[in-house]
Amino acid sequence: MKKTVAVYFGGRSTEHDISIITALSSVIKPLEMAGQYTIIPVYITKQGRWISGPKLKDISLFSSGKIEDFIKKAKPVTVTFDGGFMLNKTRIDINFPAMHGSFGEDGSLMGVFRMAGIPFVGADMDSSVIAMDKVLAKQVAEANNIPTSKFVFLTRDEFLADQVGETAKVAATLSYPLFVKPAHLGSSIGITRVTTEEELHNALEVAAYYDNKIIVEEAVANLIEVTVPIIGNKVPKPALIERPLATADEFFDFENKYIRGGGKKTGGAKQTGSQGYSELPVVLPEGLDDKVLQTAIATYKALGLQGMGRVDLLIDSKSQTVYFNEVNPLPGSIYAHNWRAAGVSTVDLVNELVQLAEQRFSDNSQLNTTFSSSFLQQF
């Protein structure tokens, strides 16, 4: 009997559109191809409304703009927690979040699924929260002796209260060039590279527009930027080390990652993420491959990631130091292109992710979550 898998995408996030591509091209299609699942697409609108229906599996609904009409006419999804999880009276066996950024990848959705007591694909709530906070992730890495580039952080309120003072404080602590990032956003949104105090101030303003927490990091010298997709629960398994190739700006920004290298230029949703601008697998100086993989796996474990993730690392090619940069618990298009190059088809990848979700759920089910006591009898 086929298992029913609900796939969630869209959401109240700056990465709403990217999530649609991830879901439709890299999750729903291969799950259907696997032939073992009945797929229920759940689209979460930019306003946070949940809707469902088979038409949502068709990219043309979104690319043609007809989605707006569809949303207006669609009935919202009803969710039932009855010891399991039901959507519109259909029992769901496994949830597959295909969401990026806030209210999806940041642990919020995972919290709902935990409450419902249902297996779900990808990182759990706590690790998602840590992974999606660049400051927390770096702090956890540092605590586990994983090198990170020097950084400071400040809140939006702190910056807005004293913009000049806070800018000067950051400038005094770190050495240029610096990267200014919103702490919780992915896909390089709101990130700026700065080399002067004036640029730093502007960049902090930009970051504060997107997030309530801002991280400022020192750039790594002699930089080779690499990324490693990983799947697994107890035994993480890396794919290939990939080097995102930057343009003249030396910077892997949103446009580079998703628009220039992505489907829009080449015309197909099947083109995923960054492969158009990647060196895959990267050719690194001798000995660095192992170091990169070890650092990536150590980070994955330290952050408690399960299911899947992508660890971004920065290499100082001169000193051969590998720094943890950030981690992505649900990478765009689940980094299917990298797994495919590593010899894992997208169908096998989603199958394995579903199995990992079930395995974790089964392991967690062994834990005792209740405790019998005579406490209430006192009243």
Place this chain on the structure above:
Amino acid sequence: MKYFWTRFLPSYPKVLLYMLQSTEYNLGQYLTWFNRTADFRRVMKRRTLDMTKKVRILLLAIQAIVFVILLVIIAAVYLSTVYGQMWLLVALLLLITAPFIVAYGLAVPLFIGELLIQRPREKVIIANAQKKLNDHPGRRIAVAGSFGKTTAKEILKVVIGEGMNVAATPGNMNTPIGISRFVMKLKGDEDILVFELGEEKVGDVRELSRLVHPEYAIITGINEAHLSSFGSLENTVATIFEIEKFVKPEKLYKNEQSPLVKSYKNKSTLWFSDEKAGDWQVGHISTAIDGTEFTMTRQGETIHAKTGLVGVHTVGVTAAAVAMAYELGVSIENIENGLRKVRPFEHRMEPRPMHGAWVIDDTYNGNSQGVEAGLSFLKSSGAKRRIYVTPGLVEQGSKVREIHETIGRQIAGSVDVVVLMQNSVTEYIKAGLTREKFNGKLIEIDNPLQFYTNLDQFVAAGDIVLMQNDWTDNYQ
């Protein structure tokens, strides 16, 4: 009865036309399909209706039939108010039988058109072609056999074409009318004419040989293809060997690796295989995804053959073409140059890269020898994952079970993943897999179109996917 209502769907007329088009307006096949089909929603699985002029005319014919039926129904309902309930029953009966009237009614204009227009016109074309061929100075080569004809024809065309003016029947134009149309387009200055002779029933090869009068011929191999229309394998063999009455024994090349060809007693001693072609010895064979290499030697002469064709099974027929080209006066240098230009033919062991994997399209292959050859290549390919995709073979007559169980057994020892397009032979293939204790991955697909269009989701770097055979929608 469960799906009776599907005959009243708006898509029903287009489904009928789709099937007529799929069967190339073969009324017998069309009506067989119609009588067998229950659910008319799930017919157009592989492609869609091509709105040709003929289809538009037939669509109009359907609309006319439906219009007449409706008029009669309305008249019957009216008459029921005057003459009683009996007419209501007539209207109801007409309504229920309307889909059948439409389906069979379509056959009438087609049959009349064929009888009054098509056949007389074809007769004239064939007679003119015969006349033109009688005056044509070109030497003729005929290619006959149950399988491998197109490959042999294309190799001959390319190899001999490296020094001579060659024309060959295009695509599958291998019937009297197809060949005649081809002949009518000839300029008259061709040195060599290559004809593919099709066969579906006893006498076909004789009829085509009478038309083209071949000097040389190749029998590529014989198997169970069209067994249903031949009635027996003996008939198939006899039909293909009808060509020996038109070609001298020393100019008739036969495939020694085809047991049915080998078993037939006749005067010709010109055999070809992956070891020899006539008195040429074949050796040093190597094959990979980018082509096949081998040598041919004879009395101090050596030909270094290198083609883009995939698989050892291409060696024999290539060697025969080479031997024939040499007999016709093509130099060794030109033969070698010609061979280098031989690329895989469309849908016949045609490799294409996909995300670091290779997908070999062999969907035009429709015989058990092709299956064996493809699996043999896949087995020795060294791919990370050897993936085999097939719906099975059509038109295998009474041997359908035996042939597909054998295919299942062959698959079991050759691949890591097998993808079966579900149909009436799937269980036979699975039985073969079980018998050989297949321990790879078995995937069954009920939507072939979806599978083919999303193949990229299924492959990964290092894989070789071999897609063999096609199962058109008129088969179940």
